[in-house]
Amino acid sequence: ETGVTQSPTHLIKTRGQQVTLRCSSQSGHNTVSWYQQALGQGPQFIFQYYREEENGRGNFPPRFSGLQFPNYSSELNVNALELDDSALYLCASSLPGQGGQYFGPGTRLTVT
Amino acid sequence: GENVEQHPSTLSVQEGDSAVIKCTYSDSASNYFPWYKQELGKGPQLIIDIRSNVGEKKDQRIAVTLNKTAKHFSLHITETQPEDSAVYFCAARGAGTALIFGKGTTLSVSS
Numbered sequence: 001e002t003g004v005t006q007s008p009t010h011l012i013k014t015r016g017q018q019v020t021l022r023c024s025s026q027s028g029h030n031t032v033s034w035y036q037q038a039l040g041q042g043p044q045f046i047f048q049y050y051r052e053e054e055n056g057r058g059n060f061p062p063r064f065s066g067l068q069f070p071n072y073s074s075e076l077n078v079n080a081l082e083l084d085d086s087a088l089y090l091c092a093s094s095l096p097g098q099g100g101q102y103f104g105p106g107t108r109l110t111v112t
Numbered sequence: 113g114e115n116v117e118q119h120p121s122t123l124s125v126q127e128g129d130s131a132v133i134k135c136t137y138s139d140s141a142s143n144y145f146p147w148y149k150q151e152l153g154k155g156p157q158l159i160i161d162i163r164s165n166v167g168e169k170k171d172q173r174i175a176v177t178l179n180k181t182a183k184h185f186s187l188h189i190t191e192t193q194p195e196d197s198a199v200y201f202c203a204a205r206g207a208g209t210a211l212i213f214g215k216g217t218t219l220s221v222s223s
Contacts, residue, residue, distance in 0.1 A: 004155075033209070042118075042201050042213030043156065056209035090155055099144040099163065101211060103155035 002027045004093050004104035012110045013081050021076040021107045023091030031055070031096050032074040034066060037088040037106070049074055050096055078109075086111045114139040114206045118214025125192050127223045135202035135214050136184040142206040145178060145185050150199045150216075160187070192221045 005024045013019050025032050031050045035043035045058035049068035063079040072093070078085060088108050092101035115138040125131050137145075143164040148156035162169045162176045162185065169176050173192075178185040189196055199218050203211040 033211075035211075040216075042116075042203075042215050043211075045210035045212070048209045058210055099146060099161055099205065100158055101146070102158060103148075105153075105155045 004091055004102055006089075006091050006104040006107050008107060009105070010108045010110075012112060015081055015083060015111055017081050018077065018079045019081060019109060021078075021089050021091075021109070023074045023076070023093075023104060025072045025074070025091075025093030026102050029093035029095055029102070030072050031094045032068055032072065033092045033094070033101055034074070034076045035090040035092065035103075036060075037090055039087070043090055046076070081111045083111050085109065114142060114204055114210075114212040116202060116204050116212050116214045118202050118217060120217060121215065122218045122220070124220045124222065127192060127194060127221055129192055131187075131189045131192050131196070131219055131221075133187045133200055133202065133217045133219075134184060135186070135204075136182075137204040137212075138183065139204070139206040140180075140183065142204040144205040145176070146203050146205075146211065147174075147176060147187050148201045148203065148213075150201065152198075156201060189219075192219075194221050194223050197221045 033048040034046040037043045047057040052068045068074045088106040090106045092103045094101045146161035150156045175188040199216045202214045
């Protein structure tokens, strides 16, 4: 059974740039959630995708957007990067109606 | 919306002792409560979870208890080992799809 994978592991961007992060869900899981984890904090929910549609969104501005593909993989896009966007971005996969969300290793984004 | 508070923020125990981490939640509609362990440089790992129709669940050295009336739940780790050292997060899910996390507890187990 393949776990959740994310790419890249690290990246550095400049304020104002755009970034795309990628996630492959655990085998058989068709629901993907994205979280932002600032240093020393718990993960904060950004949004969830199910059947290629956004299925819930947290308190994040529209410059945070996403996609889910037919193979259940997902992308998180962030436009107009701000310094406060520096964080660990986590992807979690799950099956609908079942509680367990399984996280990938995350992408560490640094905005300078 | 849901709010989850977690205590303590740091916990130091001797190997073999027990460790208890407590969380409270605000949304009475919350029905699912997972616990995650996060090691340095890794994503959170689901270690145990409990649903609102169950009061207690145990898995080897780890147990979780839920008090719906008081809206609090706790993680109990017995016979702690150095490899239990990590940051532990509680979370709650209400009517929506999001998991709302506490701020974490850094557990240090010294041998």
